[in-house]
Amino acid sequence: MGCNPKVFQRMTPAQKQEYMRKVTRLYLHQLLAHGVGLVLMGLCGLVLVCHHLLTK
Numbered sequence: 001m002g003c004n005p006k007v008f009q010r011m012t013p014a015q016k017q018e019y020m021r022k023v024t025r026l027y028l029h030q031l032l033a034h035g036v037g038l039v040l041m042g043l044c045g046l047v048l049v050c051h052h053l054l055t056k
Helices: 005-010 013-056
Strands: none
Touching: none
């Protein structure tokens, strides 16, 4: 869903609010998905590093 400024300006305040809510929800879902992935990768990396240091 691209943001067309002309279309956006013709929208009613209610439509703008709904549009912003949709965009925010999409953005948060993306952020959450990436965040979870990054946290899991970070944890795996940490476990590997600790394991490597402990078994030396």
